[in-house]
Amino acid sequence: EAGVAQSPRYKIIEKRQSVAFWCNPISGHATLYWYQQILGQGPKLLIQFQNNGVVDDSQLPKDRFSAERLKGVDSTLKIQPAKLEDSAVYLCASSLPGRAKKDQFFGPGTRLTVL
Amino acid sequence: GENVEQHPSTLSVQEGDSAVIKCTYSDSASNYFPWYKQELGKRPQLIIDIRSNVGEKKDQRIAVTLNKTAKHFSLHITETQPEDSAVYFCAASSYSSASKIIFGSGTRLSIRP
Numbered sequence: 001e002a003g004v005a006q007s008p009r010y011k012i013i014e015k016r017q018s019v020a021f022w023c024n025p026i027s028g029h030a031t032l033y034w035y036q037q038i039l040g041q042g043p044k045l046l047i048q049f050q051n052n053g054v055v056d057d058s059q060l061p062k063d064r065f066s067a068e069r070l071k072g073v074d075s076t077l078k079i080q081p082a083k084l085e086d087s088a089v090y091l092c093a094s095s096l097p098g099r100a101k102k103d104q105f106f107g108p109g110t111r112l113t114v115l
Numbered sequence: 116g117e118n119v120e121q122h123p124s125t126l127s128v129q130e131g132d133s134a135v136i137k138c139t140y141s142d143s144a145s146n147y148f149p150w151y152k153q154e155l156g157k158r159p160q161l162i163i164d165i166r167s168n169v170g171e172k173k174d175q176r177i178a179v180t181l182n183k184t185a186k187h188f189s190l191h192i193t194e195t196q197p198e199d200s201a202v203y204f205c206a207a208s209s210y211s212s213a214s215k216i217i218f219g220s221g222t223r224l225s226i227r228p
Contacts, residue, residue: 033215041220041221042121042206042219043204045216048215056215091158091159104149104216106158106160107158108157
């Protein structure tokens with residue numbers, strides 16, 4: 001089966017610019033997650049969707065980060081404006097809803113460098 | 116909220132020896148504990164998980180133990196091989212669908228030939 005798709009794989013921008021990342025989850029996976037992984041650290045959950053609804057966005061810096069999953073399938077994560085500390089790998093993951101948390105599959109990630 | 120601490124941050128073992136990575140968690144409601152392996156430049160991949168109704172789980176050379184009273188769990192890799200070199204992350208979560216998975220800070224495991 002196809003895995004979680006993300007694009008772009010790499011992005012370099014200057015601070016104060018805007019950037020958007022795209023994720024297409026595994027078909028049938030109603031739950032979608034966006035994580036931020038700073039170099040040398042574990043992934044930190046930014047936002048979790050169940051279909052097109054937000055389940056948890058408590059760690060999303062809402063003054064500059066936004067995410068949507070309008071049709072309950074693919075999702076976009078946007079940063080506007082970017083700061084130097086936003087340099088990280090942004091991982092998208094998806095899973096079946098309910099008790100199948102073990103089936104959380106990660107995408108390849110987008111490596112963002114903010115100069 | 117949940118907080119997961121992981122030790123050590125780096126670990127170097129001789130090929131063939133065992134490696135142990137330890138994690139503690141703070142939220143007594145957590146009942147699902149996955150472990151992920153992340154090779155350089157690649158995505159995290161689930162290697163084993165344990166739920167709170169069991170104390171130990173094994174899968175070939177990998178085992179995980181859980182002590183709910185002490186709120187700690189450990190990953191054990193026996194007969195280590197070069198391909199075991201990677202960063203390992205523990206995590207904790209409640210089993211309900213709405214609960215987020217909180218990751219530890221990671222352990223960089225190096226296997227010496």
